[in-house]
Amino acid sequence: MGNVLTSVKAxxxxxxxxxxxxxxxxxxxxRTTPVQxxxxxxxxxxxxxxxxxxxxxxxxxxxxxxxxxxxxSQICSANSVTYPTSRTYSNAVTLTGxxxxxxxxYRIVSTNSSVDHFLSPRVPGDKTPFTMNAVxxxxxxxxxxxxxxxxxxxxxxxxQIDPSLNHTTIxxxxxxxxxxxxVIHPGDFAYADDWFEKPKNLLHGTNAFEAILEQFYxxxxxxxxxxxxxxxxxxxxxxxxxxxxxxxxxPEGQRNFTDFINRFGKTMPGAFTSTSSNSDAKINANKASLxxxxxxxxxxxxxxxxxxxxxxxxxxxxAPDQPGGSAGLYGGPFGKSNQQLDFLAADLASVDRTVxxxxxxxxHRPWYTTKGSTPCTPCQxxxxxxxxxxxxxxxxxxxxxxxxxxxxxxxxVADPAGMNDPKAPxxxxxxxxxxxEGLTAIGANASTNVFAYAEDFSYATISPLDExxxxxxxxxxxxxxxxxxxxxxxxxxxxxxxx
Ligand SMILES: *[C@@H]1O[C@H](CO)[C@@H](O)[C@H](O)[C@H]1NC(C)=O
Ligand SMILES: *[C@@H]1O[C@H](CO)[C@@H](O)[C@H](O)[C@H]1NC(C)=O
Ligand SMILES: *[C@@H]1O[C@H](CO)[C@@H](O)[C@H](O)[C@H]1NC(C)=O
Ligand SMILES: *[C@@H]1O[C@H](CO)[C@@H](O)[C@H](O)[C@H]1NC(C)=O
Ligand SMILES: *[C@@H]1O[C@H](CO)[C@@H](O)[C@H](O)[C@H]1NC(C)=O
Numbered sequence: 001m002g003n004v005l006t007s008v009k010a011x012x013x014x015x016x017x018x019x020x021x022x023x024x025x026x027x028x029x030x031r032t033t034p035v036q037x038x039x040x041x042x043x044x045x046x047x048x049x050x051x052x053x054x055x056x057x058x059x060x061x062x063x064x065x066x067x068x069x070x071x072x073s074q075i076c077s078a079n080s081v082t083y084p085t086s087r088t089y090s091n092a093v094t095l096t097g098x099x100x101x102x103x104x105x106y107r108i109v110s111t112n113s114s115v116d117h118f119l120s121p122r123v124p125g126d127k128t129p130f131t132m133n134a135v136x137x138x139x140x141x142x143x144x145x146x147x148x149x150x151x152x153x154x155x156x157x158x159x160q161i162d163p164s165l166n167h168t169t170i171x172x173x174x175x176x177x178x179x180x181x182x183v184i185h186p187g188d189f190a191y192a193d194d195w196f197e198k199p200k201n202l203l204h205g206t207n208a209f210e211a212i213l214e215q216f217y218x219x220x221x222x223x224x225x226x227x228x229x230x231x232x233x234x235x236x237x238x239x240x241x242x243x244x245x246x247x248x249x250x251p252e253g254q255r256n257f258t259d260f261i262n263r264f265g266k267t268m269p270g271a272f273t274s275t276s277s278n279s280d281a282k283i284n285a286n287k288a289s290l291x292x293x294x295x296x297x298x299x300x301x302x303x304x305x306x307x308x309x310x311x312x313x314x315x316x317x318x319a320p321d322q323p324g325g326s327a328g329l330y331g332g333p334f335g336k337s338n339q340q341l342d343f344l345a346a347d348l349a350s351v352d353r354t355v356x357x358x359x360x361x362x363x364h365r366p367w368y369t370t371k372g373s374t375p376c377t378p379c380q381x382x383x384x385x386x387x388x389x390x391x392x393x394x395x396x397x398x399x400x401x402x403x404x405x406x407x408x409x410x411x412x413v414a415d416p417a418g419m420n421d422p423k424a425p426x427x428x429x430x431x432x433x434x435x436x437e438g439l440t441a442i443g444a445n446a447s448t449n450v451f452a453y454a455e456d457f458s459y460a461t462i463s464p465l466d467e468x469x470x471x472x473x474x475x476x477x478x479x480x481x482x483x484x485x486x487x488x489x490x491x492x493x494x495x496x497x498x499x
Contacts, residue, residue, distance in 0.1 A: 021204055022195075022200075022204040022210070023142075023143045023144055024087070024214060025214050025215055025218060031053060032053055032110040035214075036052040036214070036220075037221045038264075038267065040229060040264075041228045041300045041302060042094050043094075043269060044100075044275070045097055045098045045099075045100065046095060047121065048093070048094045048266070048269075049062050049092070049106065050092045052091065052217070053080070057089065058080075059077075060092070060109075061074055061076035061077075061093065061109035062093050062108050063106065064095055065105060066103065066105070071115070076093060081262055083262055084251065084252045084253035085210055086259070090262045098120040100126065101121070102119070103117055103118070103119055104117060104118055118226055122181070122302055124275050125304075127303070129463060129465050130302075130464070132183065133459060133461050134461075135184075136185060136186055136188060137399065137435050138169060138185065138216075139167075139433070139434055140215050140216040144208070145212075145435070145436050167219060168478045169433040169434050169459055172475065172477045172478075172480060173223045174222050177222075177226055180461065183223065183230065184232075184307065184309070185230065186309060186396065186397070187232055187236070187237065187313075188235065188236040188398060188435070189234070190236070191216075192209045195212055197436055206254065232296065232309035232363065233311055233313050233314075235399070238313065238330075239256070239329050239331065256330065256332070265294065269298055269299070269300045270289050271289040272285065272289075272299070272301050276355055284347070284350035285346075285347075287346040288347035288350055291335075291339055291346060292343055293311075297310050297344070299347050303464070304358050304467065305356055306356040306358065307360050308347050308348065309362045312376060313364060313365075314333050315332055315334055315335050317378060317381065317382060344386050345386055348390035348392065352496065357468070357492040358393050358464050359394075360394045360395070360462065361383075362396045363383070363396075364399050367397075368409060368446070369397075369404060370443050371443035388424055391423065393425060393488065401438065401439045401440040402431060402440050402442060402454035403430060405449070405474070406428065406450065407419070408427075409425075419486065420489050422488075430460035432456075433458075439455075440454060441454055450486075451474065451483075451486075453474060456476055457478065460473065461474075465487070467492055468489055468490060469487050471488075472486050
């Protein structure tokens with residue numbers, strides 16, 4: 001979420017603070033050492049491996065196999081890319097032909113790397129129950145992150161604990177790593193553009209921005225090197241500085257989602273080929289695949305679930321982060337006219353519910369939120385009619401820094417069926433994962449809201465129990481306590497939903 005008021009207040013601090021350098025991590029002596037590892041579901045039988053190095057690699061390679069002492073396959077790419085102001089190179093390869101739902105061992109090829117492992121994706125149509133996590137608005141931990149004694153009362157109630165892995169949400173995700181199969185993170189990752197919140201960074205903006213990205217993605221790697229970590233954009237990915245008047249001054253490399261594109265552009269999927277026997281489904285899926293634009297908008301399938309990630313920042317009418325948009329961040333557009341919405345319509349129309357009964361949409365800015373925050377009205381205008389028309393079951397947003405659950409709702413009217421086979425999507429906000437801006441107060445109730453929590457950092461777990469029941473829980477990161485639990489029932493009687 002934005003934080004313009006805090007940042008403007010922070011500027012007078014300039015006069016009194018002690019200046020120190022940006023908090024860059026130490027560069028490993030062996031510059032081929034993989035850092036910031038991240039996996040993603042890239043296809044029904046494919047996983048991408050992304051990582052950074054402190055030098056350009058001629059060949060970026062990963063060895064893998066189903067036994068830790070026989071990494072019999074190797075795949076390489078010549079994809080080692082960087083951008084002005086970055087110290088690192090992003091590398092990416094895709095492991096293909098994987099046997100589904102099988103433990104694979106892999107080693108990023110370097111003179112200084114070790115073997116890790118992951119579970120390969122479940123094929124579309126596998127009806128085994130599983131859990132995925134929704135984590136949004138996470139933020140770096142430590143010297144540049146949420147442990148500061150800031151001016152937000154709420155922020156100060158979060159306990160300060162060293163060592164750096166004690167970001168309470170990252171720590172919880174690490175401790176429970178065997179309990180979920182992948183993570184979706186629709187936007188707002190490191191909060192690198194909040195570098196100016198720390199007085200020590202004030203004269204070192206360009207480096208501080210990069211230092212925060214390096215710290216954050218390394219803090220995340222114990223999770224993202226083990227689990228597919230599915231990313232889509234938020235407002236904090238756009239530019240070096242989210243104060244609208246200043247973003248035009250960002251150096252090259254720190255504008256227009258550059259790091260986000262370098263980091264995730266080659267690792268996120270497009271849209272899967274349909275496994276439906278229906279020919280319209282195949283045609284729509286092919287169309288979606290041509291219109292997909294990862295890492296901004298794309299889809300993937302996993303067992304009982306079809307997940308579509310949307311871009312609430314750019315590429316629709318009055319998109320907030322586009323030039324002329326309300327956020328003034330000068331990002332995008334990334335597609336041709338109406339490409340994102342054409343993608344969304346084709347993608348949702350392609351879903352065969354006999355294969356993947358559950359359809360989940362993930363995006364950054366919500367249009368249903370309690371009165372403590374502003375809904376994204378242009379997002380609602382652009383996306384809600386399609387979500388309703390194609391019977392999306394659950395929509396997951398963040399941007400507002402707390403946890404919220406809404407009844408199934410369309411056009412701000414609760415579906416009369418409630419949780420018992422509604423036609424309208426159920427909505428949640430899972431933006432309380434933890435970041436330097438602190439938590440957002442709930443404010444007054446909104447009529448369709450049934451749960452709201454802003455006392456401590458939290459996130460959501462989403463579990464398809466079977467073809468008709470989807471469990472959604474909110475978890476308090478520090479304790480693991482389940483704060484709210486609900487089960488959505490959908491009969492899923494129609495192979496293709498159009499309403
Ligand atoms: C090897 O990698 C580890 C982290 O994986 C790092 O701590 C260490 O400094 C690296 N060693 C060299 C020589 O770069
Ligand atoms: C988090 O902090 C606690 C207490 O300081 C410590 O016992 C634990 O090992 C830390 N967790 C990680 C992942 O570093
Ligand atoms: C951002 O990048 C896209 C893709 O390269 C480009 O089409 C667009 O014009 C850029 N936007 C700005 C504001 O520079
Ligand atoms: C659903 O909401 C949209 C506005 O987002 C509205 O145009 C449409 O009429 C609603 N559909 C129904 C069936 O209420
Ligand atoms: C908000 O109001 C609705 C309707 O009055 C009520 O059902 C719901 O429990 C309230 N939500 C919260 C979080 O208090």
